[in-house]
Amino acid sequence: MPSMAANNLPRKNDTCNNNHTQSIEAAKGDFVTRRQRIQQQRKSLPIASVEKLLVEEVRNNNTLIVVGETGSGKTTQLPQYLFYGGFCRDGGVIGITQPRRVAAVSVAKRVAEECGVALGQKVGYAIRFDDMTSASTRMKYMTDGLLLREALLDPCLSKYSVIIVDEAHERTVHTDVLLGLLKSVQKTRSSVSKVMNGHAQNGLLMGAEKDKSFLMPCHGKKLSPLKLIIMSASLDARVFSEYFGSARAVHVQGRQYPVDILYTHQPESDYLDAALITIFQIHLEESHGDILVFLTGQEEIESVERLVHERLRQLPEGNQKLLTFPIFSSLPSEKQMKVFMPAPPGFRKVILATNIAETSVTIPGIRYVIDSGVVKARIYDADAGIESLDIVKTSKAQALQRSGRAGREGPGKCYRLYPESEFDKFEDSTTPEIKRCDLSNVILQLKALGIDDIAGFDFIDKPNRTAIIRSLESLFLLGALTEESKLTDIVGHQMARLPLEPVYSKALILSSQFNCLEEMLIVVAMLSVESIFYAPREKLEESRAALRCFSSPEGDHLTLLNVFRASNEFVVKNKLTHSKEKAEKNLRKWCKDNFINSRSLRHARDVHSQIQRNVEQMGLRITSCGDDMLVFRRCLAASFFLNAALKQPDGMYRILSSGLMVQIHPSSVLFRSKPECIIFDKLVRTNNNYIRNICRIDYLWLPELAPQCYGLQ
C-alpha cells in the first residue's frame, strides 16, 4: 500500500521540527520511541484485556451495551479493535458518536496518532462546519446531531457497518432520538439483508412491514445488518439493555484513583458560605493540589470570587498564596484558557466552575472537589410552554461525576456540602433532556424521516404528551404541517432541511418573499448563537457605551444586524491589507474593544455561511430590502407571530397567543423605551418571565400577516 511508507514518516507537528536541524534518522528514532510508548500505553489500558472478548461479542450480537467507567479506554480503543477485527471489510465505516464537538475532534486526533496515520485518512471526524473525513475514512468520530442530519439524506445509514453511541448515559435529546432511529434502522437492515440473502425473493418484506418508511430508501440495496454498540459510563446498563430487547452488556473496569467523600453533618443553609469556609479549610490544612468548586452560575462564581479575595487579605502574608479562576461557558475563551495554566510555585489554584467542568472541560491538577450539590437546569413546563432555569439538586450520577474530577491524577478528596442522608434522596440520574424541552425540532426531524406517529415512536423515554401536542400545534401554525399532521410539501421539507429552530427556518423562507433574505440570514445567524454581547461587571459602563454605537431604536434584531455588518466591514477591510492570521487577530481585538464575544461572533459567521449555502441550494432568491426596515420588521412579525406581546398599563407585556404576563429583559435595547407592540425571540423564566431580543412591530400587522392565529373568526 503506497500510503504505508508515508505513514511511517514523522508528520508536521509530530516529531520533526521545521528548521531541518534534526536529521531524518534522529527524527525517525524519536518517532519509533513515541510509537512504542503509545503502544505500551494502549496495552496498559483496562479495556485491552478484553479486546478478544469484545470483538467476539460484537461478532455474535447485533447490539451490545458496553459499560465503562472513566479511564477505561473504551472510546479510543473499541473502534480500533473492531477495525482490526474485520468490521470494515467491504468498505464499511465504523461511526462513533459523541454528544460534544470537542470530544469528537480530540478523540479522533488521538486515535489517528495511535494508528500512525494522518487525520482525515483512515481515522477522521465530522462536526458541524468542520469535516475531516475522506473516502478512505473507516473510523469516523462525529457528534450525534450530525449523524441525525446524515440520516435525513441516507435513512438506512448505509455506509456504516458499525455505529457506536458513546456517552449514552448523558441522554441528550440527540442521543435519545438517535437511539430510536438506530433501533429502527437496525430492524430494517436485518430484514433487507434477509430478503437479499434469498429467504424471500417475492419482494414482500414481511418482518419489516411496520417500518415502511425506512424500507423504501433501502430497498434494492444490499446492506449488511447494522452492528450497534451503546457505550455508557453509568453503572446501570439495564435501561439500554431492556430497550434493545435484552441486549448483552459487558462491563469494563475504569481507571480512577480513590476519592475520599466527605459530607457535612447538618444541611447547610448557605452553600456559598459553606463553600468559602471549605476552600480556606483545604487551603490552610491540606497538602498541595488545586481545588475545583462546583457552583450554579456566573453570579455565584463572581460573588464567591470576591469573598475569597476579601478573606484572603485578612490572612497572614504567607497564607495568601491562593489564586482564583472562574470558568463558565459565556466567559470569553482567553479567560477560560487561564484555568489550564499551572499555578506559580507555592501557589494553589481555586477553580470556580459551573457544570462546564463536569464533562466539557477537564482541568489538570485537581485534587480537591467542593460540590454544592446543586445545578442550574433547564426545566420545561409543557402546559405553559415555558422554559425556565431553576436551581435544582444534582442527581447521584452527577455527584459521582463531580467527585471523580478529584481522582484523575492521584488520590483525591471531595467535600459535599450536604449530609449523606441528603445524597441518598437524590435521583439516581438526571431526567433525560427529551422530557424537559420543546419538541418542535425533534418532531420536524422525525417527520422528515417519514415517522408520522410521534406519540407511537419507540422512544427510550417517551416525551410528555402535552409537549408533543403543543409542538405539533406550533408547527402547524408555522405552516410546516398539514391539518393531518403531515409535513407540508414545500415549506415543511425546506424547514426540516435547515439546521435551525423551526421558527428561524420559517423566517428565512418567508423573507425571500418579503425581499429581505439577506438581512434575515444575518439576523437568524446572530439569534442562533450564544450571547453576542459581553458585559463584565467591572466594565459595565464602558460596555453599555459600546452597545449604544450599534443599537437601533427598532430593537435588538436590527441592533444585531448592525453589529454583524460593522464586523463584516472590518473583516473585508482587513483582508485586503493583512494575512489571514493577522486579520483574525485584529477581529478579536475589534470584538474586545466593542465588548463583543468573539467566539459567539465567529460562530454566527459560520452559521451565516452555512445557511446561506442552504438557502441557495433550495433556490431561494437572496435580495436585500436596503434601508426599508419596515419590510424587515413586517417579515419578523409574519414569522414570530406566536411571540407577539402587547404593553399593559403597568409596563408589563401580555403575550397575545398565551395570555402570559412577561417583562422585557434588561439586556434589551428596548428595556427603557417599551413600545406598545413587540415580537420577541425567546422567553426564559428566571426570577421573572423575561423575554429577550425584542423588535417593535405594529399591532395591526398581525391579523394581516398571521391570519391563522389572529384572523377574525
Added chain:
DNA sequence: GAGCACTGC
C-alpha cells in the same frame, strides 16, 4: 435591572 450546559447540512 440580569445570563446552566451542550448541539445541528
